[in-house]
Amino acid sequence: MGLKLKLSAQKTGIILISPAILLIFSLLVYPVLYGVWLSFFKKHSFFPGQKFVGLANYIYLMTNSDFWMSIWYGTVYSVSTIVLQIVLGIIAALIVNEAFRGRNFVRGVLLFPYVIPTVVAIILWKWLLNNQFGLVNYLMMAVGIIDDPISWMGKDHIMTSLIIISVWEFFPFVVLSVLARMQTIPPTLYEAAQVDGAGPIRRFFHVTLPQLRNVLFVVILLRSIWMFTKFDTVWLLTQGGGAEKYIRTLPVYAYMRTFMYYQAGLGSTLAVIMFLILIISTAIYFKMFRREEEI
């Protein structure tokens, strides 16, 4: 009977997987390749027709200060949010890994920011950080930290606001991934460390952290890719401010070039550059940190 199962296996198997492969190829892989092709053309976003320009788009960007600023803002944004998410995520996971009353409730609530629509997250925080009526300014003034309201969406503070909002929105991903791994650390390891006289801090650095190494390797990789390519959170925060320029990261710049200046060729070039930066940094990351036994 096992034989019969295998009989027409090859054909049926391929038929069953083909719709998925077809969709992934035509709607994900092909657009990426088409984007590479478009990056060598001057093309209007709406009107048909294009003109081959070779490497002109790339050369234009290399000499364009807006492009370099977007790389700079993108780097500041992704590095700071990733570091904060990882640190806060590990601390939060350590807390909810403890046994206490209401733990399941806290674990559930912790994940809320990650599953709500980004639009809602931005609107909530724009209301909290509103410079006239916002609760944050009110509380900070009431406690006496500041004397005058802070303009959170102004040019001096908008990057800070963006970082706070992004960390709040995305750190739950780190919490859940790390927590899942923490629960599988054998308690005997802690008991042995305790017998050896290690305090809580040493136990964390010598037992917990080494055990988390593999999961952190993957989490940092995924979060880096997603923060570096984050569009909606950044874009929605720029709306209706005036300090848009000060958080114009690479994805936002690519979007603006395509849909506000209608330069689809240049927009594609920016997307290709983003892709190249990701591939190169991922390769370096793997070379530096990957151990043989991983993944």
Add this chain to the structure above:
Amino acid sequence: MKPKNNFFSFRGQFIYWCAAVLTISTAFPFFWMISTSFKPLQEIFVSPPYFLPKDFTLANFDRLFEQTRFLTYFRNSVFVSACTVLLTITIGSAGAYSLTRFKFYGREKIASLILFTYMFAPIMIVIPFYVLIKKLGLANTHVALIMAYTAFCLPFSLWLLRAFFQSIPIALEQAALIDGAKRIQAVIYVILPLAFPGIIATSIFTFILAWNDYIFVRILITSDELKTLSVGIADLYNATVIDWGMIMAGSMLITVPVLVFFVFVQRYLIAGWGAGAMKG
């Protein structure tokens, strides 16, 4: 089971305080949204602010339903998300079944290609995608949105469903076949019921992704009556005068379905998370 930390010990105190700070900092913005959405206009801007509405009102919701197209956006969101889930689950289950039950040339290559495309972010493909959709004459249709979401959800759905199908022993299917069942019957009566938790979890992750999306709607949809909630509410927000009460009421109504689904799926969540279900 670890013993509960004693509330009166130093360690217990410390943990309870940390947990409280953690809960308040994640939940407070939601509380504030709900509270604001039930406040009358004059209470919204009062200083010092009231934490709860003194004069509880539904006027914000009335304005939202009467003066805006919120209900249309809501219907569109439900329709697009539901179609995406159906399509993704059908194609994804067939694909995952194939990847776990059949041997064919290039199977492992396909699996790793799928994992690779999981890393793609919308901004990396949206520009050429838009140009292609325009060429196909599908710009400004829900079909374009459903196609985009299905393509985006397929990699993680396949990955997740594959993990679930792998956990179902092949022997069960063989037993059904020996008992004289046809293969399709074996799948419907043996495999699908066992894979059900995985299918539900995958559906909900897919639903949340489609429901929350902003960028594809922003780019692919231009008519107001075809917009979904994310873009609809963002445009209400960007209107000249911000009606905070109404915006908060709308935000709350967008969030509720996601949170309801989320609470439902919480017990499947860890399993899905392990297989890398959520992106964003």
